[in-house]
Amino acid sequence: MEFFSAFHLGWLNGWLLLALLVLTDIILFLSFQRGVVRRLFDRSGWTRSQIILTLIGKLLSLGLIVIIIMTPLKLGFPVLWIRAGLVVLGLIGVVKALFDFRKAPPDQPVIDGLYRITRHPQIMASSLVILGCTVAIGSWFGLMILFLARFLLNANLVAEEQICLGTFGRDYQEYLERVPRYPFLR
Secondary structure, three states: OEOOOOOOOOOOEOHHHHHHHHHHHHHHHHHOOHHHHHHHOOOOOOOHHHHHHHHHHHHHHHHHHHHHHHOEOOOOHHHHHHHHHHHHHHHHHHHHHHHHHHHOOOOOOOOOHHHHOOOOHHHHHHHHHHHHHHHHHOEHHHHHHHHHHHHHHHHHHHHHHHHHHHHHOHHHHHHHHHOOOOHHHO
């Protein structure tokens, strides 16, 4: 790992791993009903500060995506297994979490499947894929951006929870008390 990796646009860059996440999302979103996708991206009821923090976090994430796309993969053997494990685990998590979300009735909170482990399994799983991509390019700077972006994007998780609490009431409050936002911090 190095702090700044050299940029070079090529076929063996981090975009290869990132493309797996993008393709997975596209295929799943196209196969889901519009109402399910609409619910996934509903931002109504967010506060101004939640919108601003989320926007800054997304801009940092976009910067990280550019770094991943422009940086060659590190092909060393130990890194290969670490990144492959993170990417595969993350992709499986994304698929499972989205199917768990799709199965839930719109008038009830999503609390089954991976939602029993974390309140935001899609975000956690996507973050694992991005972490795998960042390890694959061997960039400490990329890791710093990833953690800063995730810290700022916590605002969107809080916003979603507040809206779900207002929508689902006591059922969601019990869920909040039972299931952590970040299971690794429990």
